[in-house]
Amino acid sequence: MTIQRPRGTRDFLPQDMARRRHLEDQLRKVVGRWGYQEVVTPTFEDLELFTMKSGEAVVGELYNFTDKGGREMTLRPELTAPVMRMFVNEMQALPRPLKLFYFENCFRYERPQKGRFREFWQFGVELIGSEGPDADAEVIALANTMLGVAGIQGDLHVGYLGIIRHVLQPLESEQQGKIMRLVDKKDDKGLDDFLEEVNAPIDMRMKLLRLISLTGGEAISKARDLLGPIPEIDAFQQVLTLLDAYGVGYTIDFGIARGLDYYTGMVFEIYAKGLGAQKQVCGGGSYKLIQLFGGGDIPSTGFGLGFDRIMEIYDIEPVLQKTIVIITTESTRITAIPVATKLREYVPVYLDIMNRTFKAQLSYANNIGARYALILGDREVAQGLFTFKDMESGTQESLTLNEIILRLTGESN
Structure with a gap:
């Protein structure tokens, strides 16, 4: 009997690994030059670490199990929560900001499709302890540089959730979270239905729908016309000014929401050509998770690169040693x-x-x-x-x- 590899996983032959290691090495060099240091967390964690962050509904997407001691565990589906847990456990006394990166495999029980696997690799960065436009701009510029060494000209879209949250102030936090997820999914009908369901004020609905449709060079001025002189728009403008100084090209897009409650301010996504519907290769933003895991009210900014998606269009061949x-x-x-x-x-x-x-x-x-x-x-x-x-x-x-x-x-x- 021939045993096949598990569904949603892959075997990497020597020529595959040569290309993957080559890209990995290039990315490691970039983050090292920007002052980021590597961390590694366990392959499996307490299940509660991820249900606290994403809710009980996430269990259906996990490789969770009960160990021999009766503890509910899961293979990690991502690495931000484990790094925040590690910070709370072991790193709170260290000087800030902490600049950390990781490159590890993750696991999600979902339907395999092009560019989406049950075992996949994530290269990510977390900047812990610094809040404001300087941290936001550095993280975006770093992501842009990393994709550059991979030979990918990404289409960078930048938004600011603080502005959307300002509009949603009349609603409860749970309602705001549901709206963010609907905005993230571009579910216009679902959004309209939910705003009607919670009896959202007409003026708020109009401002929200208008705001999330704003993109491009005039988006900031149109947001000011729509909402008036609010500090969140000024904060976003500072991020954009710094990105200009870094020489990073971007598109303002107030429709980016990332769909997760813990994002607080800046959010961004980077898309690449040649990947079809699954074209996003990077996403991140500023968030507050540490307090949820028992730490202080400490800001963080980070992103994750979809390493496997990048490999689908990575066409730089490694220079092999002469044998x-x-x-x-x-x-x-x-x-x-x-x-x-x-x-x-x-x-x-x-x-x-x-x-x-x-x-x-x-x-x-x-x-x-x-x-x-x-x-x-x-x-x-x-x-x-x-x-x-x-x-x-x-x-x-x-x-x-x-x-x-x-x-x-x-x-x-």
């Missing part, structure tokens, strides 16, 4: 081992472990795309030289081991 295959005879196999050990300090080296013939070893070098073959026969051992063959050009020459190392290190510089 060497050492070709031996039966009498020189032992002599080749210390040679291979020395060369492995510099490049990948393949040494025959299949007892292949001389001809079969050379054929193997061709089949795996080796850049060089180092031929070590009885004559080479006697002379203290190696036949160094360029597999692309077919040329070969006799070199000492040190000369080969200099050749390889010179090419890699």
Whole structure:
């Protein structure tokens, strides 16, 4: 019987992993240069960590289970809540702001489709302890830079939930949350029905529907005309001014709501071409979650990159190290081992472990795309030289081991 991989998961072959690791390395370099440090949280957490954040309805989307001690646990569906839990448990005394990043796998029990899997990878950033336009702008600019190194020209949309919340002040917090989710889903009919259901004031309805339709360069001035001189619009304008200083292109979009109650001010989403309906590759904003998990009233700003979606359109091929295959005879196999050990300090080296013939070893070098073959026969051992063959050009020459190392290190510089 052949056992298949679980639905919604993938196997990554060596060529797949080379591309994924290459992108991962590029993203790590960017966040490191911006001063962010890596954290890792457990693969599974207490189920309550996520129901506190997203409500009991989220359980249907989780890989939850009861452990042998009778505790309700779940594989993590995302990483913001675990990082906030970690901050409350272990990091509250550290100097602020804390600049953290993570790259881990997450799990959600949902219908697999293009760009959506039950096991997926998230690269994310959390800036904890700084509130205001400077933190908001830095996080957006960082996300934009990370997508840039991936070769993706994203369409960045920026909104400000504080302005929508100002309009919704007459309603209860639960009603506001429901409205945010309907706005996030672009469910115009559902929004109209719910506003009617809660008997929302006519003036408030008009302002809300008009506000969430505002996009583009005149959106700020139109919002001022609609709502008057409120501080939330001034705060949003400061974020945009800083984004201009960063040189980040954006579209103002008051229809972005992110659909989660804990977002407080700035929100943003980035879309990429070539992904069809599932085109969002990044989303985030400013929020307050730490208090929910037992910490203080501490602001945070962050985002998550959809690593798997980015990989679907990532077309930068990694530059692989030049590999060497050492070709031996039966009498020189032992002599080749210390040679291979020395060369492995510099490049990948393949040494025959299949007892292949001389001809079969050379054929193997061709089949795996080796850049060089180092031929070590009885004559080479006697002379203290190696036949160094360029597999692309077919040329070969006799070199000492040190000369080969200099050749390889010179090419890699």
